[in-house]
Amino acid sequence: MSSENLKNVLITGASSGIGFELAKLFAKENYRLILVSANKERLEVAGQKLNDDYEVHVKIIPQDLAKPNAIENILKELNEDHIKVDVLVNNAGIGTFGSFVETNKDLELTTIRVNVEALTHLTKVILPGMIERKSGKILNVASIAAFFPGPLMSVYYATKAYVLSFSEALNEELRGSGVTVTTLCPGPTITEFQKKAGIDMSGTGLLLTDVSFVAKKGYEGLIKGERVVVPGFWNQVVVNLVRFIPRSLLIHAVKSWHK
Numbered sequence: 001m002s003s004e005n006l007k008n009v010l011i012t013g014a015s016s017g018i019g020f021e022l023a024k025l026f027a028k029e030n031y032r033l034i035l036v037s038a039n040k041e042r043l044e045v046a047g048q049k050l051n052d053d054y055e056v057h058v059k060i061i062p063q064d065l066a067k068p069n070a071i072e073n074i075l076k077e078l079n080e081d082h083i084k085v086d087v088l089v090n091n092a093g094i095g096t097f098g099s100f101v102e103t104n105k106d107l108e109l110t111t112i113r114v115n116v117e118a119l120t121h122l123t124k125v126i127l128p129g130m131i132e133r134k135s136g137k138i139l140n141v142a143s144i145a146a147f148f149p150g151p152l153m154s155v156y157y158a159t160k161a162y163v164l165s166f167s168e169a170l171n172e173e174l175r176g177s178g179v180t181v182t183t184l185c186p187g188p189t190i191t192e193f194q195k196k197a198g199i200d201m202s203g204t205g206l207l208l209t210d211v212s213f214v215a216k217k218g219y220e221g222l223i224k225g226e227r228v229v230v231p232g233f234w235n236q237v238v239v240n241l242v243r244f245i246p247r248s249l250l251i252h253a254v255k256s257w258h259k
């Protein structure tokens with residue numbers, strides 16, 4: 001198939017974890033992969049592996065999404081290669097663990113830029129083309145953390161609440177347009193995320209989900225145009241149960257869980 005006829009998926013945070021697993025699933029369906037991450041070397045390794053294993057077209061765009069001009073640079077590269085994005089996966093994300101008075105200010109602000117600002121900005125610039133073509137799918141990666149406040153990870157949880165709220169609202173605005181927005185809300189999933197954020201995973205028990213399972217559920221939900229996807233039975237129990245627990249009790253429980 002010539003590259004003009006391929007479907008294009010742009011995935012942020014594709015060098016590892018959930019993003020890399022999602023990239024494999026799109027590769028299996030012969031999408032052209034456009035992969036974005038900050039670390040160029042890691043992205044090159046991921047892109048090469050996907051190309052070797054699935055013989056797909058891979059374009060890498062190394063960009064630090066916390067930098068102000070990142071989205072313009074991505075758009076410029078897409079335009080130069082005349083690439084229309086059929087599927088957008090806003091997956092890149094980071095978190096910081098610790099009491100807010102003690103955590104690093106720059107890391108917290110970077111978390112907001114990557115998890116919230118870049119996701120919103122990229123959606124803003126990719127969406128008009130999808131609307132024009134009356135076709136497109138967006139997968140925004142939030143977390144079960146989107147459903148309640150998270151003492152000791154207050155900024156991270158708040159960014160994920162934003163992602164869920166924004167994405168559900170946008171999905172409704174786009175009803176009938178041919179474009180859907182799916183929010184993927186994973187529970188604790190073993191990736192590099194925990195080490196980078198300084199999180200101890202020992203208390204996660206039944207909630208722990210496998211990264212390839214999370215990606216598969218996200219992929220299937222996206223293709224079906226589902227509004228929200230929570231992978232794993234126990235994670236679904238949690239997000240449904242929290243509606244019935246008094247908020248103050250819930251916040252206290254999350255803090256105890258994190259300690």
Ligand SMILES: NC(=O)c1ccc[n+]([C@@H]2O[C@H](COP(=O)([O-])OP(=O)(O)OC[C@H]3O[C@@H](n4cnc5c(N)ncnc54)[C@H](OP(=O)(O)O)[C@@H]3O)[C@@H](O)[C@H]2O)c1
Pocket residue numbers: 012013014015016017018019036037038039040042043063064065066091092093094114141142143144185186187188189190191192193194196
């Ligand atoms: N793992 C979990 O328990 C869990 C649970 C719920 C939700 N999530 C969410 O799932 C998403 C993926 O996380 P993961 O668990 O797969 O973690 P991961 O393995 O650490 O992957 C994070 C990805 O984001 C990229 N990234 C980080 N900062 C970036 C920046 N400034 N600019 C561009 N790319 C950047 C990383 O690329 P580099 O190579 O450049 O660092 C990497 O590809 C995140 O949004 C996370 O919040 C994770």
